[in-house]
Amino acid sequence: MADYQIFSDGACDIGKEREKEFNISLVPFYVSLDHEKYHKEIEEISLDEYYKFMTEQNGFPKTSLPSVQDFIDAFRPVLQEGKDIICTTITPSLSSSVQSATTAKMMLEEEFPNAKIYVVNCWHITGSQTLILMEMAKMKRAGKTIDEVLEYVEKAKVDARIHFMVGGLSHLEVGGRIGKIAVLSGSILKIKPLIILKGGEISVGGAVRSRKKGLIKLADISKEHFKATGENPKDYVGFVGTTNVWDEVPEFEAVLKKALPEMEFIPSFQIGATVASHTGPGTIGFCFAKKYQAYHL
Numbered sequence: 001m002a003d004y005q006i007f008s009d010g011a012c013d014i015g016k017e018r019e020k021e022f023n024i025s026l027v028p029f030y031v032s033l034d035h036e037k038y039h040k041e042i043e044e045i046s047l048d049e050y051y052k053f054m055t056e057q058n059g060f061p062k063t064s065l066p067s068v069q070d071f072i073d074a075f076r077p078v079l080q081e082g083k084d085i086i087c088t089t090i091t092p093s094l095s096s097s098v099q100s101a102t103t104a105k106m107m108l109e110e111e112f113p114n115a116k117i118y119v120v121n122c123w124h125i126t127g128s129q130t131l132i133l134m135e136m137a138k139m140k141r142a143g144k145t146i147d148e149v150l151e152y153v154e155k156a157k158v159d160a161r162i163h164f165m166v167g168g169l170s171h172l173e174v175g176g177r178i179g180k181i182a183v184l185s186g187s188i189l190k191i192k193p194l195i196i197l198k199g200g201e202i203s204v205g206g207a208v209r210s211r212k213k214g215l216i217k218l219a220d221i222s223k224e225h226f227k228a229t230g231e232n233p234k235d236y237v238g239f240v241g242t243t244n245v246w247d248e249v250p251e252f253e254a255v256l257k258k259a260l261p262e263m264e265f266i267p268s269f270q271i272g273a274t275v276a277s278h279t280g281p282g283t284i285g286f287c288f289a290k291k292y293q294a295y296h297l
Contacts, residue, residue, distance in 0.1 A: 002116070004146040005078045006136050007087035009066055009097045010041050011274040012129040013241070018269075022137035027074045027087075027101075030064040031273045038064055041273045050273050051244045054281045063277045065097045071104035075117065079108060084116035084146050088133060088153065090125040091200035094278065118150050123157040123200035126275045127241040127287030132156050135237075135292045144297065152292045159231065160289035162197040163205060163221050165214040167245070167282015194218060195279075215252045215284070219259040222286055226260070231290075233263040238288030240268040243276050245284050256286055263288065 008014070010028035019026060030038040031045050033053050039045040041063075053061060075085055087105075089098040101119045109117060122129055132153060139149050192214050196205040205221050208214040226233050238260070240252050249268050257265060271283060 002084050002146070003082070004084035004086060004116070004140070004149075006133065006140065006149075007074065007085060008129065008133055009087075009089050009095075009101070011090040011095065011097065011125050011272065012088070012133055013126045013269060013272040013275070014130045014133060015269055016042070018130065018134065022134055024133050024137060025074060025078070027066045027070050029066060029095075029097075029272075029274045031277075032062045032064070035062050045273075047270055047272060050276070051281055054276070055244070061273065061277055063095075063274050065095050066100055068100045068103045068107070071101045072108060075104060075108055076111075079112045079115050079117075084118075086116075086118040086120065086136070086146055086149055086153075088120050088122040088129060088136075090129060090274070091123050091197070092121060093200055093202065094125055095274070116146060118146065120150065120153050120157075121200070122153055124160055124162070124197065126162065126271050127239060127269055127285070128160040128162045128197065128289055130269065131237055131239070131287060131289035132160060135289065139292050139297070144292075148297050152295060152297055155295050156290050156292075158199070160198075160287070161222075161225065162195075162285055162287045163218045163225075164195050164197075164241075164279070164283060164285025165192055165208075165211065165218060166195065166279045167192070167243075194221065195285075196221070211248065212251075215248065215255055218252075218286055219255045222256065222288070223259040232294075233260045235294035236288045236290050237264045237266060238286060239266045240284065240286055241271045242268065242284040243271045243279070243281050245282055248284055252284060252286070264291075 007025045010026045028040045031041050032038045098121045105117045105119050191207045194205040
């Protein structure tokens with residue numbers, strides 16, 4: 001079996017510790033606070049600096065996807081070692097990262113005609129993308145082939161979900177996710193929308209007037225999902241992610257574990273700049289994905 005390396009664009013928010021633990025290679029997005037100079041996310045600008053700008057200066061940072069050359073520079077050394085590559089990218093509804101990676105793949109296939117290079121639109125972002133990547137890494141450790149890993153991703157991206165609550169509506173408006181009238185109405189009523197990411201698309205899952213009710217409602221939505229689909233929470237792994245409202249994480253985890261006691265929960269994570277540029281600070285959510293063993297791969 002040929003050796004292979006797992007890649008992802010940086011919007012997965014896997015974090016340095018898990019990146020190292022699971023041997024995932026990242027191709028970062030770029031972040032700009034002044035809309036002129038761009039920095040590599042995490043590598044050249046910290047999330048603390050990023051969120052400080054958003055909260056203290058009420059700023060609206062911009063992000064830029066990795067370039068074709070960024071993917072080429074990341075992929076080529078691995079291919080030179082004789083390894084194959086599988087790379088996940090975030091949903092195209094939020095970024096064209098998959099196009100950059102695919103173009104890089106096609107260019108490198110001419111240089112390395114015998115190599116397998118798989119670029120997979122995983123339909124997800126941030127925590128759900130991370131969970132899929134972690135399962136991919138576990139499969140590699142278990143001796144699964146790159147083609148078996150590819151089969152897992154195609155199945156898991158259908159079943160994975162993110163259910164989250166944003167802190168306000170202004171960043172959704174700037175990102176084109178909600179209209180001005182909806183923002184005005186929501187601001188007057190102090191409504192906090194609940195958002196669902198599934199199948200690569202974002203939809204509204206409801207609205208609440210307090211964050212405490214929002215956390216309970218998100219847990220209810222998650223519990224109802226398993227009832228409606230007939231899926232077994234025992235087959236899934238999940239965790240909580242937040243931009244900067246860490247004080248709400250323990251309460252949210254407790255509510256979720258009560259609603260879904262059979263599910264495996266892992267420690268929480270911080271949502272990165274790419275997602276936060278759309279949702280703003282004050283975002284908290286629940287991500288879950290199906291374990292590879294549940295697909296009998």
